[in-house]
Amino acid sequence: MDMQVAKKKLGLKEKYQVMTRDLNWTPTYQKMEDIYPYVHYEGIKIHDWDRWEDPFRLTMDAYWKYQAEKEKKLYAIIDAYAQNNGHLNVTDARYINTVKLFLTGVSPLEYMAHRGFAHVGRAFPGPGPRVACLMQSLDEMRHFQTQVHAISNYNKYYNGFHDFRQWHDRVWYLSVPKSFFDDAITAGPFEFMVAIGFSFEYVLTNLLFVPFVSGAAYNGDMGTMAYGFSAQSDEARHMTLGLEVIKFILEQDPDNLPIVQRWIDKWTWRGYRVLTLVAMMMDYMLPKRTMSWKEAWEIYFEENGGALFRDLSRYGIRMPKCAETIRFEKDHLSHQAWCTFYNYTAATAFHTWIPTEDEMQWLSAKYPDSFDKYYRPRWEFWREQAAKGNRFYNTTLPMLCQTCQIPMLFTEPGDPTKICYRETDYKGMKYHFCSDHCKEIFEHEPEKYVQAWLPVHQIYQGNCFPEGTDPSAEGFDPLKAVLQWYNVVHGRDNLDFDGSEDQRNFAAWRAQATRNV
Amino acid sequence: MAVAAIREYSFTPLDLEEKFHGNRLLYVGWEDHLMFCAPFAFPLPSSMTFRDLVEKVLPPVYGYHPDFARIDWAAVQWFKSGQPWQPQWDESLEKNGLRHKDVIRFRTPGLTGLQGSCS
Amino acid sequence: MSTVFIAFQTNEETRPIIEAIVEDNPHARVNEAPAMVKIDADGRLIVKRSSIEERLGREFDLQELHVNLISLSGNIEEDEDQFVLVWKN
Ligand SMILES: [Fe+2]
Ligand SMILES: [Fe+2]
Numbered sequence: 001m002d003m004q005v006a007k008k009k010l011g012l013k014e015k016y017q018v019m020t021r022d023l024n025w026t027p028t029y030q031k032m033e034d035i036y037p038y039v040h041y042e043g044i045k046i047h048d049w050d051r052w053e054d055p056f057r058l059t060m061d062a063y064w065k066y067q068a069e070k071e072k073k074l075y076a077i078i079d080a081y082a083q084n085n086g087h088l089n090v091t092d093a094r095y096i097n098t099v100k101l102f103l104t105g106v107s108p109l110e111y112m113a114h115r116g117f118a119h120v121g122r123a124f125p126g127p128g129p130r131v132a133c134l135m136q137s138l139d140e141m142r143h144f145q146t147q148v149h150a151i152s153n154y155n156k157y158y159n160g161f162h163d164f165r166q167w168h169d170r171v172w173y174l175s176v177p178k179s180f181f182d183d184a185i186t187a188g189p190f191e192f193m194v195a196i197g198f199s200f201e202y203v204l205t206n207l208l209f210v211p212f213v214s215g216a217a218y219n220g221d222m223g224t225m226a227y228g229f230s231a232q233s234d235e236a237r238h239m240t241l242g243l244e245v246i247k248f249i250l251e252q253d254p255d256n257l258p259i260v261q262r263w264i265d266k267w268t269w270r271g272y273r274v275l276t277l278v279a280m281m282m283d284y285m286l287p288k289r290t291m292s293w294k295e296a297w298e299i300y301f302e303e304n305g306g307a308l309f310r311d312l313s314r315y316g317i318r319m320p321k322c323a324e325t326i327r328f329e330k331d332h333l334s335h336q337a338w339c340t341f342y343n344y345t346a347a348t349a350f351h352t353w354i355p356t357e358d359e360m361q362w363l364s365a366k367y368p369d370s371f372d373k374y375y376r377p378r379w380e381f382w383r384e385q386a387a388k389g390n391r392f393y394n395t396t397l398p399m400l401c402q403t404c405q406i407p408m409l410f411t412e413p414g415d416p417t418k419i420c421y422r423e424t425d426y427k428g429m430k431y432h433f434c435s436d437h438c439k440e441i442f443e444h445e446p447e448k449y450v451q452a453w454l455p456v457h458q459i460y461q462g463n464c465f466p467e468g469t470d471p472s473a474e475g476f477d478p479l480k481a482v483l484q485w486y487n488v489v490h491g492r493d494n495l496d497f498d499g500s501e502d503q504r505n506f507a508a509w510r511a512q513a514t515r516n517v
Numbered sequence: 518m519a520v521a522a523i524r525e526y527s528f529t530p531l532d533l534e535e536k537f538h539g540n541r542l543l544y545v546g547w548e549d550h551l552m553f554c555a556p557f558a559f560p561l562p563s564s565m566t567f568r569d570l571v572e573k574v575l576p577p578v579y580g581y582h583p584d585f586a587r588i589d590w591a592a593v594q595w596f597k598s599g600q601p602w603q604p605q606w607d608e609s610l611e612k613n614g615l616r617h618k619d620v621i622r623f624r625t626p627g628l629t630g631l632q633g634s635c636s
Numbered sequence: 637m638s639t640v641f642i643a644f645q646t647n648e649e650t651r652p653i654i655e656a657i658v659e660d661n662p663h664a665r666v667n668e669a670p671a672m673v674k675i676d677a678d679g680r681l682i683v684k685r686s687s688i689e690e691r692l693g694r695e696f697d698l699q700e701l702h703v704n705l706i707s708l709s710g711n712i713e714e715d716e717d718q719f720v721l722v723w724k725n
Contacts, residue, residue, distance in 0.1 A: 011716060012714075012715060012716050013715070037523070038523070041521055041522065041523050042521050043521065055711075055712040055713065055714055056699075056712070056714060057714065058699065062699055066699065066700070066702050066703055069703055070703055073703070188521060205707075206707050206709075209706075209707070210643070210672070210706065210707060213671075213672075213706075214669050214670045214671060214672050215670075217670040217671035217672075218670040218671075225671055229645050229671070229672075229706060232705075232706045232707060233645075233702060233703060233704065233705050233706065234702075235706070235707060236702065236705045236706075236707060236708050237702065239707070239708070239709075240712055243711070290669060290670060303639060304639070304641070304709045306638070307638030307639060307640070307709065307710075307723050308709065310638055310723070311638065311711070311723050311724060314724075336551075336554065339551075339552075339554050340554040340555065343553070343554045344554075373634065374551075374634055374635065374636070375634075375636075376634075377630075377631040377632040377634040377636045378551075378552050378631060378634070378636040380631075381552070381631045381636070385581075392552075392581060394553065394554070396557045396559075396578045397557065397558050398554070398555035398556065398557060398558060399544040399546075399555055399556040399557060399558045399620070400558070407554060407555035408546075408555040408556055409554045409555045411551075416635075417549060417551070417635035418548070419546060419551070419555065419556060421546070421556075421599060421620060421622075423598060423620065427530070429530060429532070429533070429617065429618060430616075430617075430618040430619065430620075431618075432544065432618070432620060445519075445520045447519070447520050447526055447527055447528055448520050450528060450529075450530035450531065450532075451528050451530070451531055452531065453531060454531070454532065456558050457531070457532045457542070457558070458531075460537055460540070460542070460558070460560040461532075461536045461537060461538075462538065
């Protein structure tokens with residue numbers, strides 16, 4: 001017989017206290033510094049871990065409950081999407097290249113975030129941040145898995161989805177997101193939290209997920225919309241964690257301010273450089289656009305970021321230094337990026353194309369000060385040449401920035417006709433950068449960035465060919481050998497969208513779906 | 518500044534000259550012609566003459582641009598690390614003082630890209 | 637004054653939540669984007685449990701907000717009865 005026991009329901013604050021703080025204990029067999037060896041060396045001073053506030057006060061039991069609910073909703077949509085051949089409902093097959101870029105550029109970072117938060121959660125002596133980091137670590141694993149599940153459906157039909165794991169380690173443009181996260185994960189626990197928790201999640205993640213996912217919905221991609229929004233539903237908690245970290249560190253000791261400010265300057269810039277990919281996706285890759293990159297930047301960085309940094313000014317924090325440079329770049333970033341991929345699409349695992357006349361009109365309207373003057377002439381020339389069967393494929397490898405690893409495609413702040421060159425000497429060798437910010441980051445920690453695995457230099461050192469390749473052999477074709485080493489099939493996964501297998505298949509399948517053939 | 522680290526932190530750079538099988542890296546940029554989205558990186562023997570660089574290496578790389586055939590090489594302005602610089606055409610890259618990972622640029626007066634857009 | 641915002645997926649679960657927010661925050665502006673509703677407000681935005689419960693006709697735990705939440709900005713002050721976003725400047 002069941003005994004009815006009257007249980008007093010705990011309030012939110014009490015429950016959080018019992019299920020988080022009260023699970024902590026002070027060790028007696030081991031010394032604190034042996035258990036938590038990584039909390040001092042970065043120079044951050046914490047006096048009282050109990051001052052940590054978690055505004056959501058989420059406990060593990062509630063966490064599982066809500067996450068399970070999110071998963072059920074997500075997989076119901078993914079199944080329906082697959083059963084209904086949803087991929088044939090996207091606006092046009094060019095769109096699918098945005099999903100390729102996402103799976104190869106972003107999803108591996110979700111997995112790295114999972115590892116990173118597990119690691120820093122273990123490193124913090126305070127129970128509040130430990131639990132919050134544990135939850136975020138689980139969230140990130142969930143994001144990674146759901147993205148791979150959702151996207152695997154595309155792999156049944158389209159090219160460029162078959163080897164994202166290896167590409168993360170090998171492909172030239174993917175070294176940009178990879179090196180960004182590797183930089184963060186090899187920093188100390190506090191820098192990681194400021195880098196990923198604050199600068200990326202709070203300041204920049206809206207620019208990644210909101211326009212991308214909203215764009216997916218607008219372009220008929222229910223699968224991507226579902227995993228995107230499902231991941232994003234955890235993001236509010238991650239952002240809040242990021243903001244709490246900053247406030248907590250700054251309230252603990254005035255000596256922490258200059259360290260934190262430098263990290264914010266560094267990581268806002270590092271994150272922004274990675275978002276170059278998102279800029280071109282919004283302005284060039286989505287057949288139906290929700291808003292321009294410039295508009296998204298103004299809303300999510302200038303407006304929201306502005307409010308955030310005004311709020312943090314009470315701690316002495318100011319706007320990241322790079323905000324000025326970025327203001328100059330917002331009219332140019334997406335154009336310069338898409339031109340770069342148009343140049344080098346012989347070495348990419350997705351397709352590029354020339355914007356249609358309609359799309360160019362949209363770009364002129366959204367970028368009245370830059371598109372017609374600087375970029376339209378390129379597209380018109382390339383269009384003319386492509387029509388004559390002389391499509392431009394740049395096959396000479398570019399100079400890269402030592403810090404962000406992006407080709408040196410960015411122009412001088414205030415002069416979009418001049419490439420921005422910066423260099424420095426360190427221990428008898430020259431290093432080159434795309435900007436003052438990347439240069440400053442290097443100069444602060446040169447020993448870290450002299451180890452950079454720059455794809456172009458690695459290719460020239462002979463490290464990116466299949467085993468047994470002889471680069472001195474007669475007729476050696478380095479591009480072909482590099483693509484083999486990538487596991488990218490030439491003529492199928494790369495080159496222009498026009499004439500691609502994806503284009504032909506999509507047209508044929510869509511015709512079958514609407515007619516009795 | 519040193520990297521904040523739990524122990525001694527120093528590494529051999531990945532891009533030392535000896536890793537390039539007898540070549541050294543030279544970066545080359547063509548001013549006002551951003552249709553080529555970024556400057557190029559070339560692994561070249563230090564014994565190559567500057568003339569061979571210009572007459573053999575660059576044409577297949579830049580030839581797609583209609584301006585390239587119109588270049589008056591005698592009028593070209595050269596820069597090394599952003600400073601005006603005078604190459605000796607028949608001397609080697611080494612004799613020209615071009616070390617591993619140096620960057621040179623050239624400006625072609627009168628040629629400013631597609632429809633003057635610096636493309 | 638700085639703007640706070642909260643954004644939800646557009647669906648049947650969020651409809652009553654959004655209606656409640658709009659009623660409790662006369663200064664709020666509603667922006668509809670594809671599959672997403674974003675609510676902006678100057679300075680402060682309040683989400684009240686009681687207003688949502690009134691519309692749902694059942695008990696509502698404010699942590700259920702997370703299921704359909706997309707993003708937000710502002711400092712968070714939360715207890716059992718309300719969820720507040722605020723910039724203190
Ligand atoms: Fe994530
Ligand atoms: Fe850079």
